[in-house]
Amino acid sequence: MRRLYSSLVDGRGFDLCLIGIPLAFLIVLSGIPLIYNVVMSFQAVDMFSLGSFIRPWVGFENYRQLIAQPEFWPIMGHTATFLAASIAGQFLLGFALALFFWTNFPGASWLRGLFLVSWVMPGLVVGAVWNWLLSGDFGVFNFVLRELHVISGNVFWRSDPNFALWSVIIANIWLGTSFNMILLSVGLSSIPADLYEAAELDGAGALTRFWTITLPMMRSTIGALISLGLIFTLQQFDLFAAITSGGPNNASNVAQYWAWDLSFKQYDFAKGAAISVIMIAVVMVASVYYVRSTRHEVRG
Amino acid sequence: MKTSAILGAVLYAGAAALGTAAHAADPVTITIWCQDDERQPGLNLAKEFGEKNPDIKVVYRQIHFDDVTSEAMRAYSTGQAPDIIAIDNPEHALFASHGVFLDLTDRIAKSEVIHKEDYFPGPLASVTWDGKLYGVPKATNTIALYYNADMFKAKGLDPDKPPQTWDELVDAARKLNDPASNVYGIAFSAKASEEGTFQFLPWAQMTGGGYDKINTDGAVRALTIWKTLLDDKLASPDTLTRGQWDSTGTFNSGNAAMVISGPWELNRMSQEAKFDWRVTLMPVPEAGAPRSSAMGDFNWAIFKSSKHPDEAFKALEYFVSQDPRVFPDWGQLAARANVEIPPTGDARKDAAVKVFMEQLKYAQPRGPHPEWMKISKAIQDAIQSALTGQASPKDALDQAAATIKGILG
Numbered sequence: 201m202r203r204l205y206s207s208l209v210d211g212r213g214f215d216l217c218l219i220g221i222p223l224a225f226l227i228v229l230s231g232i233p234l235i236y237n238v239v240m241s242f243q244a245v246d247m248f249s250l251g252s253f254i255r256p257w258v259g260f261e262n263y264r265q266l267i268a269q270p271e272f273w274p275i276m277g278h279t280a281t282f283l284a285a286s287i288a289g290q291f292l293l294g295f296a297l298a299l300f301f302w303t304n305f306p307g308a309s310w311l312r313g314l315f316l317v318s319w320v321m322p323g324l325v326v327g328a329v330w331n332w333l334l335s336g337d338f339g340v341f342n343f344v345l346r347e348l349h350v351i352s353g354n355v356f357w358r359s360d361p362n363f364a365l366w367s368v369i370i371a372n373i374w375l376g377t378s379f380n381m382i383l384l385s386v387g388l389s390s391i392p393a394d395l396y397e398a399a400e401l402d403g404a405g406a407l408t409r410f411w412t413i414t415l416p417m418m419r420s421t422i423g424a425l426i427s428l429g430l431i432f433t434l435q436q437f438d439l440f441a442a443i444t445s446g447g448p449n450n451a452s453n454v455a456q457y458w459a460w461d462l463s464f465k466q467y468d469f470a471k472g473a474a475i476s477v478i479m480i481a482v483v484m485v486a487s488v489y490y491v492r493s494t495r496h497e498v499r500g
Numbered sequence: 501m502k503t504s505a506i507l508g509a510v511l512y513a514g515a516a517a518l519g520t521a522a523h524a525a526d527p528v529t530i531t532i533w534c535q536d537d538e539r540q541p542g543l544n545l546a547k548e549f550g551e552k553n554p555d556i557k558v559v560y561r562q563i564h565f566d567d568v569t570s571e572a573m574r575a576y577s578t579g580q581a582p583d584i585i586a587i588d589n590p591e592h593a594l595f596a597s598h599g600v601f602l603d604l605t606d607r608i609a610k611s612e613v614i615h616k617e618d619y620f621p622g623p624l625a626s627v628t629w630d631g632k633l634y635g636v637p638k639a640t641n642t643i644a645l646y647y648n649a650d651m652f653k654a655k656g657l658d659p660d661k662p663p664q665t666w667d668e669l670v671d672a673a674r675k676l677n678d679p680a681s682n683v684y685g686i687a688f689s690a691k692a693s694e695e696g697t698f699q700f701l702p703w704a705q706m707t708g709g710g711y712d713k714i715n716t717d718g719a720v721r722a723l724t725i726w727k728t729l730l731d732d733k734l735a736s737p738d739t740l741t742r743g744q745w746d747s748t749g750t751f752n753s754g755n756a757a758m759v760i761s762g763p764w765e766l767n768r769m770s771q772e773a774k775f776d777w778r779v780t781l782m783p784v785p786e787a788g789a790p791r792s793s794a795m796g797d798f799n800w801a802i803f804k805s806s807k808h809p810d811e812a813f814k815a816l817e818y819f820v821s822q823d824p825r826v827f828p829d830w831g832q833l834a835a836r837a838n839v840e841i842p843p844t845g846d847a848r849k850d851a852a853v854k855v856f857m858e859q860l861k862y863a864q865p866r867g868p869h870p871e872w873m874k875i876s877k878a879i880q881d882a883i884q885s886a887l888t889g890q891a892s893p894k895d896a897l898d899q900a901a902a903t904i905k906g907i908l909g
Binding site: 247248249250251252335336337338356358359360361364444445446447448449450451464465466467468 | 566569570573574576577578579594598600682691692693736737738739740741742750755873874877881884885887888890
């Protein structure tokens with residue numbers, strides 16, 4: 201008894217507790233729903249069997265039907281475009297801003313803080329604002345572009361199949377840029393200043409310093425940021441709901457919105473689950489990469 | 501979304517429970533789920549029913565529109581369904597066909613308050629499944645054509661002779677269209693949601709089509725007209741992504757000369773629209789063609805799992821007995837022809853309500869079919885692919901008809 205107690209207070213038992221509590225937490229709050237979701241994607245589910253776990257097993261039928269739908273590949277394509285463009289845009293703009301604020305002009309630190317306003321706003325609010333900015337007939341965006349003589353007639357950002365996806369991407373880049381900037385700023389400030397001094401003494405120019413010092417030193421931050429970006433972007437749902445609802449004609453529909461639409465608009469829970477399983481597979485890859493790049497960080 | 505539903509939960513028990521503590525040891529509890537807030541009938545009637553019946557404790561939970569069906573499904577499958585629910589009419593058949601709702605046929609036949617024959621045929625059909633009644637219509641609405649009479653006069657059209665046929669409608673839209681002053685000829689909604697189906701289906705029905713025969717020549721003509729309205733910029737391209745409420749907003753602000761929408765706009769329009777607005781019946785394919793219109797709004801139903809079906813039915817009887825109040829007090833239309841609509845003192849609104857009451861006679865339910873949402877999705881896809889030019893109206897509707905055939909089996 202005493203041995204058990206002492207082990208619990210200061211020993212192997214204590215270590216096990218430390219691991220066990222978060223592990224139990226993870227299993228209950230993430231593991232079970234995840235498994236439930238995967239199992240559901242292989243079953244025939246209707247709204248009245250939602251509460252039970254044992255349902256008719258249909259194997260890959262849900263996946264087969266899903267892939268056979270004419271909108272499957274276009275939607276996957278949009279998801280890839282949305283991911284690539286959002287992450288690239290957020291990262292490049294975020295990096296540019298981080299470098300800009302890194303020069304530390306007076307007021308830089310609180311201006312940088314102000315940039316975070318976009319990140320703390322709820323997605324639906326951001327969506328509503330962009331909805332208004334991008335509106336076709338009376339949108340602010342169109343007004344500005346017209347005044348600058350970039351366009352002659354109004355562009356129907358939300359309703360033109362060529363622009364609908366891009367209007368959500370623009371809003372999403374705006375939403376995520378400041379988060380990228382903050383993480384990159386942290387990465388930048390952890391690079392020792394003497395490296396630059398030494399390089400400068402050796403006659404390295406600004407560009408050379410950037411390529412040979414800044415980028416290599418930031419590798420783990422950038423890796424983590426891009427995998428986080430992938431995860432956040434795949435979770436981006438609010439903007440679609442608020443700006444285009446996936447339309448017109450699925451032109452701006454992406455996997456995450458489609459999964460919701462199938463489950464909660466058409467009550468086809470099994471197919472909704474099947475899409476989310478496909479998405480989980482993608483996020484898993486990103487997570488592995490994320491864990492690997494942050495592990496490097498801890499060691500260094 | 502889930503949290504909003506939980507946060508929205510409102511309890512109305514206090515007053516009723518206190519008054520009866522003395523003689524009723526164990527009051528019957530009736531749970532009611534409905535999306536109505538304090539400006540709408542559901543919550544007020546539930547509260548009144550509780551106050552009038554001290555032996556019945558009424559628990560009211562307000563549920564956001566988007567969550568009603570999924571919350572109800574989840575609750576039913578885990579054995580926690582309420583006694584009474586207000587459900588959107590196209591979803592009624594899904595529950596009725598699965599035997600989730602209580603069959604009220606006999607109770608209604610015996611009732612002194614609820615009379616089957618009082619109801620408009622559309623709402624009544626929506627609560628009917630397999631010849632039995634599984635609910636009572638809560639209220640109803642439909643769509644008609646609003647128009648700006650001042651603009652009619654300015655463009656040389658007679659405001660007392662609004663368009664009656666589809667050709668006249670397109671013609672009027674063309675004459676009223678005035679891009680230079682930011683005015684579109686007409687506004688409507690072709691959104692990829694239930695709203696798009698709601699607006700398009702009546703056009704198909706007027707030509708003898710319907711959800712089970714959506715690719716008739718008449719329906720193709722209807723979709724071709726919609727496409728003309730968009731291609732010729734007689735309606736805003738945002739029609740594709742904008743719901744009815746926002747589309748009507750552009751009419752109220754004078755940026756559209758006509759709009760197709762329902763009576764739920766009346767209160768806002770009489771406050772916002774600073775011009776002579778009027779309402780006329782939905783234009784028909786050609787003079788003399790049958791009329792049709794969409795039918796919206798909610799139904800009351802009792803879950804089969806209810807432990808107190810008698811008390812729950814008594815509550816429905818009370819709600820129905822208050823039908824004459826739903827327009828004067830809350831601006832909604834009762835689903836019955838024999839409910840008097842008193843004048844509101846706003847001449848435009850009173851004239852409009854008369855047109856809507858006339859239009860309601862032709863309103864048809866969507867379905868009823870247990871897989872309505874999938875049928876509706878096929879129709880929405882057809883509308884959207886034709887209007888964005890991905891497919892011709894004929895091909896788009898053929899595709900929808902094939903999909904729907906698969907669903908109907």
